[in-house]
Amino acid sequence: xxxxxxxxxxRGWRLTAQRxxxxxxxxxxxxxxxxxxxxxxxxxxxxxxxRATVYNTLSELVTLGEVLEVSTDGRAKRYDxxxxxxxxxxxxSRCGTxxxxxxxxxPLAALxxxxxxxxxxxxxxxxxxxxxxxxxxx
Amino acid sequence: xxxxxxxxxxRGWRLTAQRxxxxxxxxxxxxxxxxxxxxxxxxxxxxxxxRATVYNTLSELVTLGEVLEVSTDGRAKRYDxxxxxxxxxxxxSRCGTxxxxxxxxxPLAALxxxxxxxxxxxxxxxxxxxxxxxxxxx
DNA sequence: ACCCTACATTGGACTTTGTCCAAGTCAAGA
DNA sequence: TCTTGACTTGGACAAAGTCCAATGTAGGGT
Numbered sequence: 001x002x003x004x005x006x007x008x009x010x011r012g013w014r015l016t017a018q019r020x021x022x023x024x025x026x027x028x029x030x031x032x033x034x035x036x037x038x039x040x041x042x043x044x045x046x047x048x049x050x051r052a053t054v055y056n057t058l059s060e061l062v063t064l065g066e067v068l069e070v071s072t073d074g075r076a077k078r079y080d081x082x083x084x085x086x087x088x089x090x091x092x093s094r095c096g097t098x099x100x101x102x103x104x105x106x107p108l109a110a111l112x113x114x115x116x117x118x119x120x121x122x123x124x125x126x127x128x129x130x131x132x133x134x135x136x137x138x
Numbered sequence: 139x140x141x142x143x144x145x146x147x148x149r150g151w152r153l154t155a156q157r158x159x160x161x162x163x164x165x166x167x168x169x170x171x172x173x174x175x176x177x178x179x180x181x182x183x184x185x186x187x188x189r190a191t192v193y194n195t196l197s198e199l200v201t202l203g204e205v206l207e208v209s210t211d212g213r214a215k216r217y218d219x220x221x222x223x224x225x226x227x228x229x230x231s232r233c234g235t236x237x238x239x240x241x242x243x244x245p246l247a248a249l250x251x252x253x254x255x256x257x258x259x260x261x262x263x264x265x266x267x268x269x270x271x272x273x274x275x276x
Numbered sequence: 277a278c279c280c281t282a283c284a285t286t287g288g289a290c291t292t293t294g295t296c297c298a299a300g301t302c303a304a305g306a
Numbered sequence: 307t308c309t310t311g312a313c314t315t316g317g318a319c320a321a322a323g324t325c326c327a328a329t330g331t332a333g334g335g336t
Contacts, residue, residue: 014303014312035293050315055294074209074322076293090249090257099255103248107264110241111228117237119228121268126245130259152283152332173322188286193323212293214322 004066011064021046022057026067026081032089032098034076072098072127088125092132101128142204149202159184160195164205164219170227170236172214210236210265226263230270239266 004023009015021042025033033041039054058079061067068080072091078098087100107124142161147153159180163171171179177192196217199205206218210229216236225238245262 016303016313018314048315052295052297052316053314056313069212071209071212074207074212074215077212090253090255090259092257093260099257101249101253101255103245103253104250105248107241107245107248108266110243110245110264111239111266112242115228115239115241117228117239118271119230119237119266119268120274121228121266122231123268124264124266126248126262126264128246128249128257128259128262130257130261133256136256136258154284154332156285186286190287190324191285194284 008064008066013060017046018042018049018053019057021049022054023061026061026079030082030100032070032078032080034078036076038079070098072096088127090128090130092135093129094131094135097132146202146204151198155184156180156187156191157195159187160192161199164199164217168220168238170208170216170218172216174214176217208236210234226265228266228268230273231267232269232273235270 004027005015005020008019008023013019022038024045025038025041035055035058036051038058039049039051042049042054058067061079062069066081066083068083070078070080070089072078072089073096080100082100087102090099090101091097103126107126108121111121111124142165143153143158146157146161151157160176162183163176163179173193173196174189176196177187177189180187180192196205199217200207204219204221206221208216208218208227210216210227211234218238220238225240228237228239229235241264245264246259249259249262
């Protein structure tokens, strides 16, 4: 937890109460909150934190590579604190919950040279979609 | 082109001028327009078409499986008329253009049973990201 | 060919998600 | 402790999409 804050401070981050609570919210479970969810959880601890500050802080964390932005559904982006190990996502088409998964092999290897159209490809993200056990029986 | 309209009519679609132009816009090149782009192109032919109608029609086409919704960047969704053959997308991180690509193998096979968490998985989408030749030199 | 009517369209208000900015505040180095 | 530039605030704004009551019309029935 203060691992994250430690790293950030080393990179010249100014450590404010607002940034601390945002980092703490993200650093809890392996959840994937939207910006608004982060904001409301942060506001539980620091009631006057502004939405704009949460957005700013999240963008900075993304830029610094500490957090990943995930947009699975064209609705609100979600923020994934597990940026250290590469992983992919499994999304429930009904309720929208997300789980981290670790497929075998490298998806990049599956794309033949002839299909790369001269792009300098830097990464491949895989999203598995289906119905989670909770939603299956409804 | 009227292929599409044909299929739709067989499924009980009421064929209106608005739906026709939307289908025609999508049925052109292998592009991936946003809803607003579809709207403005449709409006070239049928000036008074409402934005809401375009949104409605697009959702119906998606429901009918004739068109795919693609959300690559958390901004506007794009609509992919190439729903008949499965394919994946290659996206330029700078300019946002999208190309259809066909990786080898089945990404679903790469996800071990132990990583499925009881989900009934129905599909896997892969998004390759990089810089396109046009954007590389800037 | 003409009527009906259920289905489609319209336009405008509204919501959600996110960005921007000028003014005020504060963390941290001197 | 003082200073200063970086940070935060709140509110206005923007983009993308949804909703709804009123109006229009495609296509089946006669």
